[in-house]
Amino acid sequence: MADDLFQGLPPLYGVPAAAPGAACGLLFQEDSPPPPPPPAPAPILKSALKRDKPSDPQDAAPQKRLRFRTSVDATEAQVIEAMQKIASHIKNPAKFSKASKLAMQLIQAGSVKSGTSNQFFDILEAAMASPSVCNEPSVRMDYQALFSAVQDVAECFSKQQKNQLAMWTLQAVVANDLYTDDSFVYSKAAGKIKDAISSLPPATVDDDKEEAAALALAENKAVGKDTAELGATTSATLSVAKNHVSDPFGLDVLLPSKSKKDKRARGKDVTSSNQREEEAEEPRRFIKxxxxxxxxxxxxxxxxxxVPWAQTVIDILVKHAFDNIDKFTARQRDAIEKLWASIREQHIRRKQGKSATGKLDMNAFEHLQEKYAREKISIRHAVGGGGERRAEQWLG
Incomplete structure (x- = not known):
């Protein structure tokens, strides 16, 4: 029994021959784990695929880059020339839209300064050469955009130019706001008009006379032109005859003439006096x-x-103008009286149901106005809000 039981048997397949005493251990030995797989090859980097840059810069391919210019460096002379071109085209209503956008680009670029303010004001003056054009539907929005943008550079203008700009803004911005469909914008524009009316000084007799003279001059323009031409011809003939009589032999040429300094001094005095007159006349012209x-x-x-939602605002606005009618001239007072009469008539027709809709067109404001017009309010504010007789008896 001491002999090995597996003696004489062939060795196991794939297992090397071992010592006789180790045969039993080989039968019960667990299988060894499989060998690990070979490591994956390292990935190829993109930088390895790139070619080395040539040492000579001339051999390198030219690289094209797209660049955008965000600002334009223009000299003052170029800006003035551009403003002159815009002023020549902005007079045409067909070109106003494009010309006004170019003018706003100058404002946004900061090109409107003290040195170029006069040229830019010429653009505005050309745009308002016909004041009625600014309220036409085709250019209404463009006028509003332009004169709203001009407010950012208003400090560059002189006092006279600022007054003129304020009047143009009233026509091109505030008046065009009255065409809006937004009730808030409409009410805001009406408020500005009311404030402007309240700030006007009362009209004087001189204002009425000046207005009457201007109307008479406009009516007789053709006759006045012919008269002026005839007067100029007559005065020229009389001056020639007077010179001939005063100097029949032409000796005045030999007399010493006045020096150039005296002429320059006199010219400066005349210029300064004209400037003073213009400065004194400027407030009256602005108010006019x-x-x-x-x-x-x-x-x-x-x-x-x-428009239903605009009726109450119009009633209040025209009523305010009628209450301050003394701040307008005679012709303007007549126009405001007719305007208020027309508005009041339409107001009554609406309450009577005779308007275009055929029914009572009273709005919420008018309902409350009519309600509180009939209310009796006690002066004691404590009892008897309706002013009953019992309250008066109780108070003794």
């Missing part, structure tokens, strides 16, 4: 144009009385 612009705004507002 402001009255005309406000009357235009009132007429535009009254045309929209058919």
């Amino acid at each position: 144009y402001q009255r005309e612009a406000l009357l235009l705004c009132l007429e535009i507002a009254a045309r929209r009385y058919k």
